[in-house]
Amino acid sequence: SDVCSSDLHLINLVKAMKYLDLSQHQDVQNASRTILINHHQNLALFDLVFDLFWKANTSKSQLDPESLLQKFQQIKQQLAKKEGTQPPPSQDNSDKTNQNSEIVPIYSAHEILRQKDFAKLTENEITAVEKMMKEMKWELEKRQTRRKVRSSTGSHLDMRQTLRHNLRHCGELIQLKWKRPKQKRRPLVVLCDISGSMETYSRLLLQFIYIISNGLKKTETFVFGTRLTRITHHLKHRNIEQALSATTDSIRDWAGGTRIGETLKTFNYQWGRRVLGQGALTIIISDGWDRGDTHLLSTEMARLQRSCQRLIWLNPLLGSPSYEPLTRGIQAALPHIDDFLPIHNLASLEELGTLLERLNRNHFPGS
Numbered sequence: 622s623d624v625c626s627s628d629l630h631l632i633n634l635v636k637a638m639k640y641l642d643l644s645q646h647q648d649v650q651n652a653s654r655t656i657l658i659n660h661h662q663n664l665a666l667f668d669l670v671f672d673l674f675w676k677a678n679t680s681k682s683q684l685d686p687e688s689l690l691q692k693f694q695q696i697k698q699q700l701a702k703k704e705g706t707q708p709p710p711s712q713d714n715s716d717k718t719n720q721n722s723e724i725v726p727i728y729s730a731h732e733i734l735r736q737k738d739f740a741k742l743t744e745n746e747i748t749a750v751e752k753m754m755k756e757m758k759w760e761l762e763k764r765q766t767r768r769k770v771r772s773s774t775g776s777h778l779d780m781r782q783t784l785r786h787n788l789r790h791c792g793e794l795i796q797l798k799w800k801r802p803k804q805k806r807r808p809l810v811v812l813c814d815i816s817g818s819m820e821t822y823s824r825l826l827l828q829f830i831y832i833i834s835n836g837l838k839k840t841e842t843f844v845f846g847t848r849l850t851r852i853t854h855h856l857k858h859r860n861i862e863q864a865l866s867a868t869t870d871s872i873r874d875w876a877g878g879t880r881i882g883e884t885l886k887t888f889n890y891q892w893g894r895r896v897l898g899q900g901a902l903t904i905i906i907s908d909g910w911d912r913g914d915t916h917l918l919s920t921e922m923a924r925l926q927r928s929c930q931r932l933i934w935l936n937p938l939l940g941s942p943s944y945e946p947l948t949r950g951i952q953a954a955l956p957h958i959d960d961f962l963p964i965h966n967l968a969s970l971e972e973l974g975t976l977l978e979r980l981n982r983n984h985f986p987g988s
Contacts, residue, residue: 630656646675735967738940740821751828753967755861759836762980763804764900764930775799807900807930807980808839812888814907815872816846816879822937822965823876826906829970831856831864841896845884846874851892881911881950882918889924902980903929906964908938911950918950922957931980933960935973940965 634656641648650671658667734742734750742750769777782798790796811830815823834840834856842853850872858864869875897903903925911918926932934954938944940963946955955961962976963969 650675735971738965739825739937740965742825747825750825750967754825754828754832754970757832757970757974759833759974760978761807761809761837761902762978764807765802766805768803769800770803772799772801775801777801805899806838807902808841808896808898809833809837810841810843810896810901810903810929812843812845812849812885812903812905812907814846814879814881814905815844815875816910817876818879818908818910819937820876826937826964827865827868828861829964831861839899841892843888843892844868844872845879845881846872846877847880847884848874849884849887849891850874878912879907879910879950880913881907881909881954882913882915882921885921885925886917889921889928893925893928897928900930902931902933902977904933904935906935906937907950908936909946909948909951909954911948911953915949915953919953919957922954926957926959931959932957933962934958935962935964937963937965939963940969 634653637652637656638649641652643649650668653671654664654667658664731753734746734753737746739750769775769779771779771782777800779798779800783794783796784792786796786798787794811833813826813830819826830842834842834853840853842851842856844850844852852868852871855867855871856864858867922932936944936946936951939961946952946961960976962973964973
């Protein structure tokens with residue numbers, strides 16, 4: 622049979638027994654079935670053997686191992702004849718080892734990929750992470766607008782609808798109608814660093830930008846190194862490979878230097894008024910290495926922070942326990958950042974997604 626008799630499963634069963642009343646037949650049987658049985662076709666055989674064991678235990682009759690094994694074989698043969706099938710072949714230790722290797726690492730491999738730094742992934746792991754990223758769902762919290770919409774309950778009296786609805790009552794205000802503020806999704810603006818120091822993260826970060834751009838409405842996307850490039854229209858392709866190919870072809874300063882202050886000045890003066898309205902949220906993805914003027918960077922960061930609802934800086938190096946924000950660029954930008962967060966693995970992306978849904982709740986935890 623496929624009954625798991627390895628030490629690991631027996632240890633788990635012993636641990637489970639501590640939380641059960643051992644006098645309760647059904648509880649003990651259900652726990653044993655859950656831990657020891659791998660395939661549903663073996664449940665009937667297990668139930669018969671368990672009943673045999675339970676009766677021998679409760680009646681305090683002694684069953685030697687040979688007698689128990691003989692009864693087990695008899696039950697197994699009777700069940701096989703009844704079902705008209707041959708009993709499943711027994712597996713040797715190598716089969717059990719293979720089976721365990723298929724069962725146990727599935728969860729752990731998934732967890733390892735969630736926690737592993739993007740820069741340390743192998744080619745196969747990158748493919749797996751890209752697939753997992755595509756399954757992620759993104760949602761931004763809604764903001765209240767000045768417009769009002771009809772509502773069964775609300776904080777504003779809809780006088781026009783109230784008077785119209787009560788005309789049948791000769792103008793007596795018997796039933797009141799209400800309005801509430803209309804809610805709309807915030808626009809999202811993403812500026813991603815594609816300089817040489819970010820090259821190990823660029824591929825997966827572009828995947829992330831593509832997914833979030835297509836998962837949310839009103840998203841504007843830019844990349845920068847020594848110059849600013851708008852790639853919003855390139856990411857509208859339904860095919861992700863075509864979108865990323867068009868994006869990389871349009872970037873002239875890929876894997877080059879970084880001048881964050883100058884590119885932010887270009888964004889603020891050429892694009893700020895177009896894309897930062899309606900309570901827009903701005904995300905900058907960069908490690909902070911900058912060859913430009915740090916005073917200009919500080920000035921433009923302050924301008925950008927005043928223009929948007931919230932300014933978030935995502936740094937892939939922040940995931941390292943030994944990281945300290947000592948670079949000139951980060952030092953100049955930090956006073957103007959609302960939230961300084963890591964973006965080095967899948968777990969950090971999941972945390973970012975959770976935080977974006979809570980944008981209106983004062984501030985992000987840990988900011």
